[in-house]
Amino acid sequence: MYFPVLRGKMYEMLALRDLAGQLGADDSIMPVVEPLGAHGSYELTVKELVDNSTSFCLITNPRFGALRGRTVGETYADLVDGTLDEYDLFVPTLYIDRDSTSQEITEFAAQYEDRRAVFVTQGASKEHVEEAAALNPEFALIREGQVPVALRNLFPREIRVQITDPFNRQARNQDYPDDEFFSDRHLVIPDDAFEHFGDYSIVGESTESGFAPYCIALHHCYINSGENDAIYIRHYKSDTNETQDDQAGKFAEAVAKLVSDIRPLGPRNRTLATAEYQRYHQEGHYPGLGVPKRLGISQHLEIMMRLI
Numbered sequence: 468m469y470f471p472v473l474r475g476k477m478y479e480m481l482a483l484r485d486l487a488g489q490l491g492a493d494d495s496i497m498p499v500v501e502p503l504g505a506h507g508s509y510e511l512t513v514k515e516l517v518d519n520s521t522s523f524c525l526i527t528n529p530r531f532g533a534l535r536g537r538t539v540g541e542t543y544a545d546l547v548d549g550t551l552d553e554y555d556l557f558v559p560t561l562y563i564d565r566d567s568t569s570q571e572i573t574e575f576a577a578q579y580e581d582r583r584a585v586f587v588t589q590g591a592s593k594e595h596v597e598e599a600a601a602l603n604p605e606f607a608l609i610r611e612g613q614v615p616v617a618l619r620n621l622f623p624r625e626i627r628v629q630i631t632d633p634f635n636r637q638a639r640n641q642d643y644p645d646d647e648f649f650s651d652r653h654l655v656i657p658d659d660a661f662e663h664f665g666d667y668s669i670v671g672e673s674t675e676s677g678f679a680p681y682c683i684a685l686h687h688c689y690i691n692s693g694e695n696d697a698i699y700i701r702h703y704k705s706d707t708n709e710t711q712d713d714q715a716g717k718f719a720e721a722v723a724k725l726v727s728d729i730r731p732l733g734p735r736n737r738t739l740a741t742a743e744y745q746r747y748h749q750e751g752h753y754p755g756l757g758v759p760k761r762l763g764i765s766q767h768l769e770i771m772m773r774l775i
Contacts, residue, residue: 468494468495468496468497468628468662468663468775469495469496469497469653469663469664469665469771469775470496470497470498470499470524470606470608470628470630470663470664470665471496471498471499471665471666471667471668471764471767471768471771472499472501472608472630472665472666472667472668472672473498473499473500473501473668473670473764474501474503474531474532474670475500475501475502475503475504475509475529475532476503476670477508477757478757478758478760478761478764479670479760479761479764480508480509480511480512481508481512481757481761482761482762482764482765482768483498483500483512483515483516484511484512484515485739485761485765486739486765486768486769487512487515487516487518487519487521488519489769489772490516490519490521490768490772491516491519491520491521492519493772494522495772495775496768496771496772496775497522497523497524497558497606498516498521498523498524499523499524499526499560499586499608499665500512500513500523500524500525500526501526501529501530501531501532502525502526502529502532502534502542502546503529503531503532503533503534504532504533504534509546510550513550513551517550517551517554517556517557520556521556522556522557522558523556523557523558524557524558524559524560524584524606524608525546525547525551525557525558525559525560526560526561526562526586527539527542527543527546527547527559527560527561527575527578527579528542528561528562528571528575529542529562530562530564530566534546538571538574539561539571539574539575539578540574540578543578547559555582557582558582558583558584558605558606559575559578559579559582559583559584560583560584560585560586560606560608561575561583561584561585561586561599562585562586562588563585563586563587563588563591563595563596563599564587564588564589564590564591565589565590565591565592566590567591567592567595568595569594569595569598572595572598572599572602573598575602576602582605583602583604583605584604584605584606584607584608585599585602585604585606585607585608586608586610586630587599587607587608587609587610587614587618587619588610588613588614589610589613589614590613591614591618593617593618596614596618596621597621600621600622604622604626605626606626606628606663607622607626607627607628608628608630608665609622609627609628609629609630609661610630611629611630611631611632619660624659624660624661624662625662626662627660627661627662627663628661628662628663628664628665629652629656629660629661629663629664629665630664630665630666630667631650631652631664631665631666632666632667632671632672633649633650633652633666634649634666634667634668634669634670634671634686634700635647636671636673639681639682640680640681640682640683640684640702640704640708641681641682641684641704641708643684643686643702643704644702645701645702645704646699646700646701646702647699647700647702648694648697648699648700649688649697649698649699649700650666650697650698651695651697651698652664652666653696653698653771653774653775654695654696654697668763668764668767668768669686669688669700669760669763669764669766669767670760670763670764679711679714679756680711680714680717680756681708681709681710681711682704682705682708682717683704683705683714683717683718683720683721683756683759684702684703684704684705684721685702685703685704685721685722685725685744685759685762685763686700686701686702686759686763687700687701687702687703687725687728687763687766688700688763688766688767688770689701689732689736689766689770690735690736690770690773690774692733692735696774698767698770698771698774701725701728703721703722703724703725703728704721704724705717705718705720705721706720707720714753714756715753718747718753718754718759719748719751719753722744722747722748723748725741725744726744726745726748729741729744729745735770735773736770738765738766738769738770739765739769740762740763740765740766740769741766743762744762
């Protein structure tokens with residue numbers, strides 16, 4: 468099973484909404500939503516997921532955004548009570564990290580008595596990981612490189628989910644290579660240590676906000692048939708990058724390159740996202756900076772559904 472971790476930004480929620488129908492019919496993908504707040508985009512997305520009988524994990528102690536610092540009970544009142552409390556396909560999920568407390572874990576256990584998961588990340592103590600393991604969670608998401616093997620092994624292999632961040636973030640968009648390897652987790656997991664896997668898609672783990680760039684880069688995942696169906700990522704960049712002026716022109720330059728590759732990349736890489744890119748190219752329309760991020764996530768999720 469594949470677990471994409473999404474941090475609740477509007478473009479991430481819109482990508483989930485775009486694919487809610489497909490995700491509801493596919494039990495191989497379990498989105499992990501860390502809500503930034505009880506805003507309209509989040510609420511509409513959850514409604515779409517519920518309406519399409521989609522399984523998803525919801526972080527109940529967010530570490531980012533407006534809900535950071537809220538207790539498990541407060542988050543339940545904000546996000547679950549009256550909307551998800553009767554929905555059997557949502558999996559309450561608790562961060563176990565350097566900010567965890569025994570009281571928080573106890574409150575989570577009392578609030579959610581049935582299906583639940585834990586997400587173990589940097590700084591988690593042995594005491595708190597042991598307490599989390601004693602909850603007998605349905606899934607244990609383990610952030611790669613941040614959790615010692617001895618703590619990871621407190622959870623049965625069958626429930627472990629390896630979470631990675633394969634997006635090779637660059638400080639400047641113009642520094643991205645044209646083409647690079649992205650991930651082959653779908654080819655190597657399950658393995659001796661993990662039954663499932665997940666990642667932060669093409670957004671990366673960073674929560675930094677964007678700004679008008681000198682160079683627009685469209686991050687586009689594709690199935691590389693010549694590399695045993697590993698996932699590669701192409702970065703389609705604008706050409707006129709001396710100033711921040713004319714964002715629409717920069718987008719037109721980048722999207723023209725992407726659209727010219729749609730046929731060569733083959734039918735398995737044609738998706739809802741590629742159709743939308745073609746429409747923007749044909750109409751000469753610039754949709755703003757958030758839409759390419761939404762389409763990049765949508766592209767990644769849709770090809771993952773074809774691979775696992």
